[in-house]
Amino acid sequence: MPLVEPPSSFVFHRRLGKEMPVIERGQGAVVWDRSGKRYLDGSGGAVVVNIGHGRREVAEAMAAQAAAAAYVHGTQFTSAVLEEYARRLAVHAPGDCNRLYLVSGGSEANETAVKMARAYHVAEGRPSRHKVIRRSVSYHGNTLGTLALSGRPGLRAPYEPLLPRSPEVMAPFCYHCPLGRAWPECDVACVDDLEAVIRREGADTVAAYIAEPIIGASAGAAAPPEDYARRAREICDRHGVLTIADEVMTGFGRTGRWFATEWSGVVPDILTCGKGMSGGYMPVGGVLASERIVAALSRARGGFVHGFTFSHNPVTAAACLATLDVLERERLVERAAGMGEKALLRLGALRAHPHVGDVRGRGLMIGVELVADKPSRRPFARAEQRAEGVGAEAFRRGLITYPGGGGASGPDGDTVLLAPPFVVTEAEIEEMAAILDYSLTALGL
Numbered sequence: 143m144p145l146v147e148p149p150s151s152f153v154f155h156r157r158l159g160k161e162m163p164v165i166e167r168g169q170g171a172v173v174w175d176r177s178g179k180r181y182l183d184g185s186g187g188a189v190v191v192n193i194g195h196g197r198r199e200v201a202e203a204m205a206a207q208a209a210a211a212a213y214v215h216g217t218q219f220t221s222a223v224l225e226e227y228a229r230r231l232a233v234h235a236p237g238d239c240n241r242l243y244l245v246s247g248g249s250e251a252n253e254t255a256v257k258m259a260r261a262y263h264v265a266e267g268r269p270s271r272h273k274v275i276r277r278s279v280s281y282h283g284n285t286l287g288t289l290a291l292s293g294r295p296g297l298r299a300p301y302e303p304l305l306p307r308s309p310e311v312m313a314p315f316c317y318h319c320p321l322g323r324a325w326p327e328c329d330v331a332c333v334d335d336l337e338a339v340i341r342r343e344g345a346d347t348v349a350a351y352i353a354e355p356i357i358g359a360s361a362g363a364a365a366p367p368e369d370y371a372r373r374a375r376e377i378c379d380r381h382g383v384l385t386i387a388d389e390v391m392t393g394f395g396r397t398g399r400w401f402a403t404e405w406s407g408v409v410p411d412i413l414t415c416g417k418g419m420s421g422g423y424m425p426v427g428g429v430l431a432s433e434r435i436v437a438a439l440s441r442a443r444g445g446f447v448h449g450f451t452f453s454h455n456p457v458t459a460a461a462c463l464a465t466l467d468v469l470e471r472e473r474l475v476e477r478a479a480g481m482g483e484k485a486l487l488r489l490g491a492l493r494a495h496p497h498v499g500d501v502r503g504r505g506l507m508i509g510v511e512l513v514a515d516k517p518s519r520r521p522f523a524r525a526e527q528r529a530e531g532v533g534a535e536a537f538r539r540g541l542i543t544y545p546g547g548g549g550a551s552g553p554d555g556d557t558v559l560l561a562p563p564f565v566v567t568e569a570e571i572e573e574m575a576a577i578l579d580y581s582l583t584a585l586g587l
C-alpha cells in the first residue's frame with residue numbers, strides 16, 4: 143500500500159482548499175471563532191440571522207419539541223406546533239396568501255411553488271400551461287430546477303446542459319437599466335417586456351411568473367421602480383398567469399416590513415420564504431399559497447403530488463414559532479425599518495470612494511455596488527473578483543459581509559450585501575461602515 147497522507151479534514155467544504163476559522167459562539171450581532179477573534183456579523187451570514195445569535199429561547203423550544211416528538215411523516219401526522227405556527231404566521235402573511243407548506247430550504251420552497259403553480263393549472267383543466275417566466279437578473283436557488291430559473295450566468299455555466307429552458311424577461315434593475323433609461327421618465331417601460339414575452343410564448347403555455355420583490359444577492363438589494371409590481375400583476379392576471387413572489391431573502395422583516403410585497407401592496411398567488419423564517423436556528427423554507435390555489439388542489443384527483451421526507455417537521459416549526467415570538471415581542475421588524483434608515487444613511491457615505499457606484503436598499507438589506515467607472519457605471523471584469531476581495535479584506539478586519547457577482551452585465555458586476563441582525567446597535571452600524579471604509583481604501587477602491 144502506498145503511503146497516503148490523510149486529509150486534514152474529511153468534510154467536503156464549500157470552498158475546497160480554503161482555510162476557514164472554526165466558529166465557537168455568537169451573541170446578538172457578533173460571533174467569535176475558536177481563537178477568540180471577534181467578528182461583527184454584518185450580513186447575518188447569507189442574510190439569515192434576523193433575531194440575532196445566541197437566543198436561548200429558540201434553542202430551548204427546539205429541544206423541548208425534539209424531546210417530545212422530533213419526527214413524524216407529513217402524510218401521516220400534523221403537530222400542535224406546526225398548526226400554531228401556521229395560524230400565527232397567517233396574521234403577517236399578505237392577503238389570503240397564507241396557507242403554509244413547510245420545507246427545509248429556499249430552493250425547496252421555490253421547487254414546491256413551481257410545481258404548485260403547474261399542478262394548479264392542471265387541476266383547473268389547463269394542462270398546456272407549464273412555462274415559468276424568470277428575470278434576467280435573479281436568484282431562486284441552486285437545485286437544477288431553481289437554477290434554471292435564476293439569472294446568474296456564473297452559477298449556471300457549468301450546468302447549462304442540464305437546465306431546462308425558461309423564458310426570460312428583463313429585470314427592473316434601475317442602476318443598470320436594461321433599456322438605458324431612468325425613472326420616472328421611463329414610465330416603467332421594462333414591465334412591457336413581460337407582456338411581450340407572454341404573447342411570444344403563447345399565454346396558454348405559461349403557468350407562472352417568478353420574481354423577487356426586491357432583487358437580493360444577484361443585484362445587491364435593488365428595488366424595482368414604483369408601480370412595477372402592480373403593472374406586472376395586471377399583465378399576469380390578464381393572461382391567466384400566476385405570480386410567485388420569492389421572499390426567501392426579503393421575508394420576515396428584512397426590508398423593514400414583514401414581507402417585501404407590502405412595499406407595493408400587491409398580493410401574490412404564491413409566496414416563498416426561508417432564511418430569516420427560523421433566524422438561522424434550523425434549515426427552513428416555506429411556501430404560502432393563496433386560497434384559490436389550495437381550493438383547486440383540494441379538488442384535484444390525487445391532491446398535490448409532491449413531498450419531502452423532512453417537510454412539515456415539528457422541530458423546524460418549533461424553531462420558526464420561537465423566532466416569530468421574538469420578532470413580535472421585541473418589535474424587531476419595526477426596528478429593522480428604523481435601523482435600516484440609519485444604516486443606509488451611514489453606508490451612503492461610502493459613495494465618496496472612487497469605485498463605489500451605488501449604495502441602495504430597504505430596511506436592513508443594503509447593497510454597496512462597485513464599478514470600474516462611475517459616470518458610465520461600467521462594471522469590473524468578473525475575473526477581478528472585486529466584491530470577493532472586499533469581503534475577504536473586511537473579514538480579516540472582523541466584519542462579515544455577503545459579496546456577490548453579476549447583475550451589471552452578463553457575469554460582470556460586484557456587490558457587497560450588508561444585512562445585519564435586527565438587534566444591531568448604532569455603534570455596530572458605525573463599526574460596520576468604518577471597517578468597510580478601511581477595506582475599500584486598502585484595496586484602492
Ligand code: PLP
Pocket residue numbers: 188247248249250252281282283284354358359388389390391392416417427
Ligand atoms: N431565493 C432567494 C431570493 C435567495 O436569496 C435564496 C438564497 O440565497 C434562495 C432562493 C435559495 O435558498 P436556499 O439557499 O435556502 O436553498
